[in-house]
Amino acid sequence: MLLTPVVVWLLISGEYRFALLVFCLAAGSDAIDGWLARVTDTKTDLGAHLDPLADKLLLISVYTTLGISKLVPAWLVITVISRDVLIVGGLLLAWFMGKPVEVKPIMISKANTLAQIAFLILVLVNLAFGVVAEPIIVIVAIIVVGLTIISGLAYLLAWFNHMSKPEA
Numbered sequence: 024m025l026l027t028p029v030v031v032w033l034l035i036s037g038e039y040r041f042a043l044l045v046f047c048l049a050a051g052s053d054a055i056d057g058w059l060a061r062v063t064d065t066k067t068d069l070g071a072h073l074d075p076l077a078d079k080l081l082l083i084s085v086y087t088t089l090g091i092s093k094l095v096p097a098w099l100v101i102t103v104i105s106r107d108v109l110i111v112g113g114l115l116l117a118w119f120m121g122k123p124v125e126v127k128p129i130m131i132s133k134a135n136t137l138a139q140i141a142f143l144i145l146v147l148v149n150l151a152f153g154v155v156a157e158p159i160i161v162i163v164a165i166i167v168v169g170l171t172i173i174s175g176l177a178y179l180l181a182w183f184n185h186m187s188k189p190e191a
């Protein structure tokens with residue numbers, strides 16, 4: 024979480040090599056932290072809530088910054104952010120209605136997050152070094168949109184199923 028404003032500032036400043044480095048450090052430290060918690064059996068309730076929050080903060084901030092800077096297509100940014108707004112909105116609505124949803128990451132969501140991170144790394148590598156062919160970036164962007172939509176629909180279906188259950 025603490026590195027997110029640094030990445031955004033580096034992107035706005037046009038310091039793409041440093042932005043790539045700090046983004047990889049942030050994404051990598053998050054992955055290592057989660058892995059260590061599982062391996063050492065030191066998972067906590069706080070960590071379980073902070074981890075996805077940190078992921079979303081980093082990803083939404085970087086996608087938004089790159090979108091506003093016109094370095095990634097608006098349709099991609101809108102899709103990524105809309106999915107997360109849909110999920111958070113559904114969670115809040117369920118909570119307000121007295122039917123809180125237990126959030127469990129599903130496999131398609133993990134694949135989606137990995138694809139979103141991989142896409143950002145490709146874009147940042149291209150901005151920093153100019154070595155990634157444009158068709159590759161477009162193909163990965165389409166994969167990200169597909170996974171984002173499928174993941175969003177999977178959560179939406181789970182939410183509808185949860186909300187449709189009769190109250191105990």
